[in-house]
Every structure is written in C-alpha cells, then in structure tokens.
Amino acid sequence: MNRLVVCFLFFVFQLKAQQPNAVSADSIQPKTNIKLDLKYQQFIIPTVFIGYGIIGLESGQIKGFNAGINEEVTEHIDKKITVDDFSQYLPMASLYGLSALGVKGKNNTKDKTIILATSYLLMGLTVNAFKQTASVKRPDGTSYNSFPSGHTATAFMGAELMYQEYKDVSVWYGVSGYLVATGTGIFRMYNNRHWFTDVVAGAGIGILSAKAGYWLYPIASKWFTKKNATKIKTVMAPFHDGRNTGIGFIKTF
Structure with a gap:
C-alpha cells in the first residue's frame, strides 16, 4: 500500500517539477494555441478517483462493494462483448477524424x-507501474494485473483530449468522448475483467495524463522545433499496459 502511495505521489510531484513556468522562455518558443490554465481545481476529480482506487486496495468495505457490483453486473452474462477492446481508442481516433x-x-x-x-x-507508464506494484487479481481469476484498468485509462485520456481540443467548438464533442469512455469502463466490468475500483482509478489516471500532456507540451515540443528538425525526425517509445505491448511513435514532416 505504501509503495502505491509513493508511486502516485512521485507521478504528481514529477509533473509539478516540470511546469512550463520552470523552463526558460529563451529556450522554448511554443507555436501553439494552447492556453490551458492549470489550476488546482482541475486536479480534484482525477486525484479523488485515483485515491479512491488506492484506498480500495486495502479497505474491506470497498472490497465488499466491489464484489457486490461485480455480482450484479455479471449475474446475467451469456457471453462477453469485446467492444471495449476497440472503444478505448475511439476518443483518440476522433481527434483526427473530426x-x-x-x-x-x-x-x-x-x-x-x-x-x-x-x-x-x-498514462501507459503510470498504469503499468501500478499494475506491477498492486498485483490485484482480476475478477475472472486469469491474472494479477487488474488494478488499474488500462482500457479505461486510455478511453478517458482520449475523452479529456477531445474535450480540451473541441470544447470551444461544442461541448458535446467532449461529452460524447466521456460517454464512450464511461461505456468502456462499464464493459470492462461486464466482461468480468475489472473491479469497480480498477475502472475508477483508470479514469482518474487517464484524465490526469491528458492534462499533463498539455502541461508538458512546451518541454516535449522543443524536440520538434526547426532547430532540432534536422536531428530528430521520429520519436518512438515502447509501452506496456499489463496486457497490450507496442511502440508509439511521432513523425515530423
């Protein structure tokens, strides 16, 4: 439990240590419309979600609540519906589709x-760190990497990005993204792959990671300025969320 708390606090404080204000204005010249005013109120919901999930790892009352929800959700399952394997990526894909x-x-x-x-x-690094540290058994008993839900984290990250990108056009783009993300979390429980706390914590990690993406943009973008364009054309990074493994990449043109 203590290791999980330390891991979460490290994630939060690492982000704070890399605020754009701590970077020299002379070394970074972001060319973007990003005007995300990061206030502490924006971190309340994702922090509460993640905190609830962490507390649920040791709380007998919350574990009982998990079991009750799992029993209700899975009671009448005839067969699994694997739409969540695809819906997790739908908000992200919509960023480019729109x-x-x-x-x-x-x-x-x-x-x-x-x-x-x-x-x-x-998001991927945080989810994997928690999965390896918590070692929570999945409801279906297949493995010990249930906490948190990587599918849900991916979906909510995309939903928050949709909201930030298109809220000035129409708030309903963000709402639709969050509806898809919520559905993804529900199907993870319906398919007996995750507990309720897994889904809640995954949602918090996804939202917080999306906000951090904007927060850290001035740092990340410096590798894509004209000064570095001749040096770096492609950036690749491996990821593993406990079930899926792959390589993410960005290519400049």
Whole structure:
C-alpha cells in the first residue's frame, strides 16, 4: 500500500517539477494555441478517483462493494462483448477524424500529436507501474494485473483530449468522448475483467495524463522545433499496459 502511495505521489510531484513556468522562455518558443490554465481545481476529480482506487486496495468495505457490483453486473452474462477492446481508442481516433471532417480544434495536427503522445506515454507508464506494484487479481481469476484498468485509462485520456481540443467548438464533442469512455469502463466490468475500483482509478489516471500532456507540451515540443528538425525526425517509445505491448511513435514532416 505504501509503495502505491509513493508511486502516485512521485507521478504528481514529477509533473509539478516540470511546469512550463520552470523552463526558460529563451529556450522554448511554443507555436501553439494552447492556453490551458492549470489550476488546482482541475486536479480534484482525477486525484479523488485515483485515491479512491488506492484506498480500495486495502479497505474491506470497498472490497465488499466491489464484489457486490461485480455480482450484479455479471449475474446475467451469456457471453462477453469485446467492444471495449476497440472503444478505448475511439476518443483518440476522433481527434483526427473530426479534423478530417473539417471540424477545427484548438491545435494543428502536429501539436495535437505531440500532446497525445506525451499523454499516452505518461498514462501507459503510470498504469503499468501500478499494475506491477498492486498485483490485484482480476475478477475472472486469469491474472494479477487488474488494478488499474488500462482500457479505461486510455478511453478517458482520449475523452479529456477531445474535450480540451473541441470544447470551444461544442461541448458535446467532449461529452460524447466521456460517454464512450464511461461505456468502456462499464464493459470492462461486464466482461468480468475489472473491479469497480480498477475502472475508477483508470479514469482518474487517464484524465490526469491528458492534462499533463498539455502541461508538458512546451518541454516535449522543443524536440520538434526547426532547430532540432534536422536531428530528430521520429520519436518512438515502447509501452506496456499489463496486457497490450507496442511502440508509439511521432513523425515530423
């Protein structure tokens, strides 16, 4: 339990230590429309979600609540519906789909991709760190990497990015992203793959990672300025969320 708390606090304080204000204005010249005013109120919901999940690892009352929800959700399952394997990526894909349809978001494709890659990397590393540390048995008994839900974290990260990018066009883009993300979390429980606390914590990690992607944009974007364009054309980063393994990449043109 203590190791999980330390891991979470390290994640939060690491982000605070890398605020844009701590970077020299002479060394970074971001070319973006990003004007995300990061106030402490924005961190209340994701922090509460993650904290609830962590407390639930040791709380007998919350574990009982988990078991009750699991029993209700899975009681009448005839067969699994694997839509959650695809819906987790739908909000992220919509960032580019809306652009292709002519809906102009806050940032151009390059800036949007840098923010997405930064958010996804933070989310993947955080989810994997918790999975390896917590070692929670899945409801279906197949493995010990239940906490937190990587599918839910991915979906909520994409939903928050959708909200930030398109909220000035229409708040309903963000709402639709969050509806898909919520559905993804519900199906993870319906398919008997996650406890309620896994889903709640995953949602918090996803939202917080998306916000951090904007927060850290000035740092990430310096590798894509003209000064570095001849040196770096592609950035690749491996990820593993406890079930899926792959390589994420950003390519400049």
